[in-house]
Amino acid sequence: xxxxxxxxxxxxxxxxxxxxxxxxxxxxxxxxxxxxxxxxxxxxxxxxxxxxxxxxxxxxxxxxxxxxxxxxxxxxxxxxxxxxxxxxxxxxxxxxxxxxxxxxxxxxxxxxxxxxxxxxxxxxxxxxxxxxxxxxxxxxxxxxxxxxxxxxxxxxxx
Numbered sequence: 001x002x003x004x005x006x007x008x009x010x011x012x013x014x015x016x017x018x019x020x021x022x023x024x025x026x027x028x029x030x031x032x033x034x035x036x037x038x039x040x041x042x043x044x045x046x047x048x049x050x051x052x053x054x055x056x057x058x059x060x061x062x063x064x065x066x067x068x069x070x071x072x073x074x075x076x077x078x079x080x081x082x083x084x085x086x087x088x089x090x091x092x093x094x095x096x097x098x099x100x101x102x103x104x105x106x107x108x109x110x111x112x113x114x115x116x117x118x119x120x121x122x123x124x125x126x127x128x129x130x131x132x133x134x135x136x137x138x139x140x141x142x143x144x145x146x147x148x149x150x151x152x153x154x155x156x157x158x
Contacts, residue, residue: 007155009038010072012092014085016044029105032144033076037155041068069094074101074154079124082112089124096127103151104128105138 011033015026022044033040046068047061065087069075075095077088084106095102104124115122118133128136136150146152 006037006039007073008041008071009033010041010069010075010091010095011043011078012069012075012088012095013042013078014081014088015078016042028141029076029078032141036145036152038076041072043068065091066094069100070098072100074103076103076105076151079104079106079120080108082108082110084120084124092124092127100127101150101154102127103136103138103154105144107139107141 011029013026013029015021015029026042026044030040030042043065047064050057050061050064069091072095075092077092077095078085079088079092083089092102106119111119113119113121118125125133135148135153138144138149138151143149144151
């Protein structure tokens with residue numbers, strides 16, 4: 001019997017705000033990450049029990065997301081957009097501050113950068129190594145399972 005605990009991966013993403021994106025790219029990402037062995041913590045799914053008609057519902061959701069980022073083993077951030085979603089950026093910043101492993105996903109072809117070395121604002125990459133950061137950068141769902149990239153290595157415990 002395998003008693004190895006699966007690593008928890010907080011999926012910072014803006015897809016949950018749209019029914020179409022929840023059924024498409026969000027479901028595809030969750031399925032791909034789970035098939036690799038991650039226990040995916042998707043914030044829209046995890047906070048769906050909060051009564052959004054009650055006072056302070058937004059505060060309770062925000063605090064639940066902060067707690068999940070803090071308690072997750074790592075963070076996988078969808079950084080589409082110019083600029084990327086502000087909620088995702090806050091979650092990414094917390095993960096970087098708490099020294100969590102971070103992995104970035106962008107299948108948006110636009111560049112929005114202030115440097116020649118990175119395709120986005122340089123601060124988005126602050127949680128990645130200076131050399132070899134590309135191993136933690138993903139541009140398609142198919143690329144996630146690449147055994148030589150950082151996410152697969154991290155999930156294998158390397």
